[in-house]
Amino acid sequence: MEKKNQQILHVVSVFVILTLIFTAISQCSVAQTLTSVSGIVKDTTNAAVPGAVVKLFTGIDSTSTVTNTNGSFSFSIVKSRQFKLRIIALGYQSYSNSFVVSQTGPSFSVGTVMLKTSSTLLNTVNIVDVNPVKLKEDTVEFNANAYKVRQGAPVEDMLKKLPGVDVDKSGNVTSQGKTITKVRVNGKDFFGGDVKTATQNLPAELVQNIQVIDDYGDQANLTGIKSGDPEKVLNINIRPDKNYGYFGQATAGEGGDAQQGVLKKGEDNRYVASANLFSFNGDRQIAALANFNNTNTSLFSFGSGGPRGGGPGGPPPGAGSSSNTNGITTARSIGLNYRDQWGKKVTVYGNYSFADNTTNTISSSIQTNNSLTSPSVNNVSNNQTDGKTNHRFNFNLEYKIDTINYLKITPNLTYAGVNTDQTQSSNLTRNGSVLTNYNLNSTLNSTSPNYGGTVLYNHRFNSHGRNFSISASGGSTWLTQTQNPVYNYLAGIATAPANQLISTDVKLDSVGTTLSYIEPLSKRSYLEATYAYKYSKTTSDKETDTLTANGNRNRYNLLSNDFYYTFVTNRFGLNYRFIEKKYNYSFGVSAQPATLIGHSVTTGLDTRNTTYNFAPFARMVYNFSRNQSFVLNYNGSNNQPTYSELQPVIDFSSASYPIQGNPYLKPEFNNVLSLRYNKFSFETGNVFFSNLSFTQTNNKIVANSITYPSVYTPNSKLAGTILTQYLNAAGFYSATGSYMWAKPWEKRKYTLFLNGNVTYNNNISYISNVSAVDYAMRSEKNIAKNLILTQGARFRADITDVIDAEANASYSLTKTDNSLSTNNINNNFRTITLGVSGKNYFFKDWTLSYDFSKVIYQGYQGATNPNILNAYVERRFLKQNVGTLRLSAFDLFNQNTGFTTTQTGSYITQSESNRLGRYFLLSFTLRLQKFAGKRPFGSPGDGPGGMRGPGGFGGPPPAAGG
Template sequence: MKTVYLFIITSLISFTSFAQTGRQIKGIVKDSTGVTLPGTTIKLLTGTDSTTVITDNAGSFTFDNVKANQFSLVLNSIGYQGLRRRFILDNANTPVSLKPIILKNDTYMLNTVTISDANPIKLKEDTIEFNAAAYPVRDNAPVEDVIKKLPGVDVDKDGNITAQGKSVTKVRVNGKDFFGGDVKSATKNLPADIVQNIQIIDDYGDQANLTGIKSGEPDKILNITIKQSKNYGYFGQASVGGGKDAIPSVDGSKNDNRYVASANVFSFNGDRQLAFLGNLNNTNTNLFTFGGGGPRGGGPGGPPGGNSSNTNGITTARSFGFNYRDSWGKKITAYGSYSFADNSVYTVSKTIQNNISSTNPSTNTNNSTQNDEKLNHRFNFNIEIKPDTVNYIKITPTYAYAKVNTTQTGSSLLVNNSETVSNYNFVTASNQSEPNYGANILFNHRFKTHGRNFSINVGAGSYSINKYQNPVYTYIDGAANAPLNQFINTNSRTDSLGTSVSYLEPLSKKSYLEATYAYHYAYTTADKLTDTLNADGVTKDYYSLLSNNYNSTFITNRFGLNYRFIDKKYNYTLGLVAQPTILRGRSVMNNSSTDINTFNWAPNARFIYNFSRNQSLSLNYNGASNQPTYTELQPVTDFSNASYPIQGNPDLKPEFNNNLSIKYNKFDFATGNVFFSNLSFTTTDNKIVANTITYPKTYTPNSKLAGSILTQYLNADGYYSAQGFYVFAKPWDKRKYNLFFIGNVAYNNNISYISNVDSASYAMTTEKNIAKNLVLSQGVKFRLSIENVVDAEASTTYAVNKSNNSLKNANINNNFSSLNLGVNGKNYLWKDWTVSYDYSKMLYYGYKGATNPNILNTYVERRFLAGNAATIRLSAMDVFNQNTGYTSTQSGSYVTQTNTNRLGRYYLLSFTLKLQKFAGKKPNMGPGGPGGPGGGPGGPPPGGGF
């Protein structure tokens, strides 16, 4: 009987298990050519239930425990037409392997397809594309909040962006420069909810993009693509806020009141897009970044909470800008911008510089207070003309103007073996203006023969520096070498002209031959006039030894021949470049001239291998010359810094750089794991290096050099550098949880010459110093992102800056390191409340007198009105009032550490109002016409995003 009961129970269990267990269904997805499609999103629908998977690297997918015999599969893959297919299986419970499912190439997806989880990353040859929908952020957030979530991309507290270890130098919107490519003007002001995807691109220039043959070092640029559904409408935001410093200044050296006011407006009307940005604040938030400008800060974006940041000094910023894009008919597209800034910067700094020498090392301590008034204008415009299907013309005029007025006071103490070499106070007043203008014309013609192409690029420009300096020295002890009161006028101007020509001839369906020629001409004049104040304190004397009129001409001719082969999985370019250069210079002071001719051969090699749509490897090698600056050539002594005069060398040869880079990227569709890495190596022939000459405290042959360290320039071989970067990202649960490992390394084999003048015989000895500098950082981050609940990140980074010198007794104070511990995030409470926090603990090692600051910035905000249009925010910045900057710099001649002031603790209350309305197409004209029922603004037909 027991046996019967056991049989019945076993049978029931087996039957129950059979009834409750479904079958396994497998399949594979391919395109029409038979290539598998990893990363395809597949949704299985059974009645009201659904399950979603993503194909693995082999294009395969598996659904386990499918209980229904009838179901539908909905497939979607980027670049392919969406597909929905129904399946009816037998009643058996055995595993099923479906026949390969074929997707057709297409540029759109079926409207009926719904994707539950967006494919986050797409790898192309020189582009990494991130789907913005895969990185959700809070409503009304700026696009910068999306960028912060992208693996391999880092945004610092000032809004500066690095991608795969390199700085992003330019931003585009829908492939066109936005505000001249200014990065933060777009990332901090464009709303995230209008963005389709974000691309990180290695850009080799317009001409290379047209021909497909790329050489040289690319720029890292960011391209933001706008959703088609946002082609028509507007977005506007205005913010205003005020507050106080928690600790008022005792001496009144800075403004104790904090204020912010900003506005931005974007108007979209098909091909016509307009943008206006304006900003006024004294919280270290710059709207634009100008080349050669002052300390870089953040920009407006979201309610202004201030920016207690990494920016040195305290900045008052006044800026605005306008960006324009439109189609002038069917054949012409025009876009450009104007940017303006008027900033004031107050900086207090202390620098300790250890000058390297085996026999005569010295330490210079410099304290200074500096006020800068900076004015910048920038205008650029682009006209693209496509008269027909085979011709393309781009005309680009540019103009920029920068002006800075500076007053600086401070002290300098130079000590050698505990003996004071010089000790003085200084006051310097200076002003400098830099007008810069030019134009560029690019023409491209595609012949009827497939692949045959001709392009020519012509550009011309002029760049000037007009500088006045009045350094006044008051000596307390030691050698009084420099003139006590100088009036230095330096005027330099470089006029340049260049052209590059490319002709591409197809050899077969897969191979091409390109012939190139490039010519560059630069003529520089540098006039330096130095006067000194007479003993009567009124009249000025011309100082001939410190004055000169110098001019130089630099000409390069670059001949190249490249062979390119393109296959489905890989493509490569092999070429050879011949580059003769001519450098001519003439000095009026001693009626001398130089004429230097060099000739360099360099291979050009580029190899791309695409293992799959989600894995690629690229190698790139190129060579290029680099001309000396006029400061390095000018053969007179510059005493604008009494302790460190500079004297150029008119006999310098141009440098020639050989660059090799390797890049490997991989994204796993099944797990979501991301791995990006790159390595680069550079060697330089005729590297322009410093020769520092230390003169004794008493030096009778030339008393002006007594006690100083003179810098001259020489050519040297043996310089090389290497850089590496990697990031590994591991996500879980549709990227709600992410773990990042990020590493950077840089190694430089610096060359310099150290000379010493004997205090008794005045004989000079010169030694070569090789300074091996290692900069290493390793970081770990964990990010938690649950939409409308929390968006937080914990991180730690350890960084090392270490140098070893070949000279004996030269390794002093040359090891610096830091540990950064941080946590930042936003918690969303009761639907409309946000609590934000950004805490970091810095631990400095090796810095003399460094503190270990705790930095906490926090705010609480409340959204209200319809559509969360209004926000009020209360911010507390640098809560512990410990924000101070420490940096170190190492070369073959010296090691420095610098401590600089930053904006400290303050409180700010701000209000922001946002309005927006978008449509995917031009509103229809209703019976009432424009403005009537159903009516709307006219305009061109839909034709692209921003």
């Protein structure tokens, strides 16, 4: 019994001891664990610092967060009561401190941490968690550190990761649904603002941040009062440690097209040769670019470059991206960009660009023409070769005379030359019967020099806010053109003369000035008086001769024209502006008289139209916080008619679709209202952008399509044709809405994007028929309600030096409902696009790139659903990886074609064009770079001045992408 009692006592003792041990462990755990650690980060002015990176260290473990809009931060479940905090924020000195929490309780506050501003940039600090987005009044700024790309990649690769920014396969950049029209580097135009020249050639590793700006012009930037329709501008700021050094890259490659699995040489050779050199020496920056290829790679964008032809070939086919440009282009381009500081007061920057491109485009189209009684269908096949030569020179001189006076002078000079050879077959049918069937051979030669300049002067008075500025501009543009269309009529009616020689000489002279005076009413309110004047004069001498079989020339007076017109606008405005910390607003009113005077020497016709418009102006900016803003804009403006819309003589350069202007047209007046709401979350990194705009136009210039019978004796040349004339009409309006939402996680390793756009156009046109019995004309107004709807989704995975990939899907709908019967014409087109693209990095120096897209066309007549697959594999080698060898394959399924649709109240057109198909290319790229204080060549681990990755300066080889 005693032994049993001892055993029981022993068990109880063990139980008590174990209970005490577990209790002690539990108490120790409670003593070592905190449920939360919190604090507030402010600067020395007691203002909150949102977006600061806060790291908490406990032994070898660490965790991080960012401060919210109030500067607050919090950590939960801290494993030890001994920890260290480190706080980093751009523009402030870093903070570091250790804490030992002796007080009891589950939570602990470090209180308010004050950060001091920093006057130097710590380039060696690697910030893992950064504030990726900053929202300002008219600027969205993206921190390059938050959107990592493999070293050597071009800026274009970084743009593809930015929320709200889209880059299509042609390299065109849009932001929040609007096209980026100009690019700047460190706030100054780069190659005249040519967007793709910068985004496809500047290396992303140089970038400190990228800004998307709503730019209202130099004068508005000086005065602060912004009205009118802003231009979407991309500004790329270079890292300060990259402002001393040079970058160089040269690429050479050759390959061939592949048909039925056989690599073909000779005429089907593909080649590329390019070189880029960038030199930075503080304020002096020099860039030289050259590119020669036949892979649809265009170094510069000069516009359309000629009648009916496409652009000069488009951008590089991309890193695993087929050319998305119609036709096949051989391109030869060189350019030079220069920027420097001449003394302390003068800044200069300018560029010269040259391109000599040849593009062959083979296309076919089906155009269905609406009619009150008898619609027609036109089937056209076209083969056209355009040789285009372009020169562009831009220069800017900014002179800061003193602290109150500023002068900017901007001269520019451009030249465009086009030589076109065209063969075309056209078959126009009505009710199953052929109206006109012909073959066309045409040549066209044109030259168009243009020169002009702008002078801007600003004076800031000593009184607070009082300011005067004046801007003056002027220039001249010539167009000298000779065209020889030769028609071979096969069936139906012969409309235009069989052999024409059309000589056109057009000159446009314009001058204008804008004045602004601002008077402060208080510390926060200002009154602005403005005046703007613009005068333009267009003269055109068009001579049309018919050529006989033996070469004799006969003047054709009915198709010749000597016409000129002047357009004068005056704008008087009075605006009020009020500025507060969280909001500012401006409103005002302007009176805009406009006069259009025309005279035809050929017909003796004189015209004069005068209009008066009163337009209110309003702008409001409300900043809910540093990461949430709302902007409202309204403005009104005149829009003058074009020459072709005014000149009264019939243009028969297109046999089936002649054009005749209306000299009695009035200028359009546009009322534009736009709303923008942006929000960024510091805590989650979510980004939301939205835009809404509405445009209503008075005196909208619209087309009047007149269908003539097959027999029309008053003017036999019009028989069987569809003549386009122009009228002013009421009732036009357009509404557009767009949104973009992005959600990142795992420190932006993964991001989901959703974006959508909807546009509704209430288009106005007139459809007329001429009776075959009494030749009386019957006209009716047609309202074409056009809906364009697009919805897309993307998912990105970005793990530096491992994978950079994206899966995407989009659906678009284009639908038009006409108030007049369209006789069962299909007006509903849909496109579904599915794709995946990316780069995988393996074995340290190998890269595999791929880009696959599947396009499904619905509603297009005869359209195929192409599968486009592009890929390349490359290997870095040589000392410190300065060389790259790449094998590229483009359009492996050989299905790259282009389908488009155009819908108006008068017609619906479906078009198909050739594009560069399957080919292979082997290329070699050599890259060199050196920065001050860094080694001439870099390698992994070299730091900011080193080189790692396949891209180098200028990105991947142009023929294989970028």
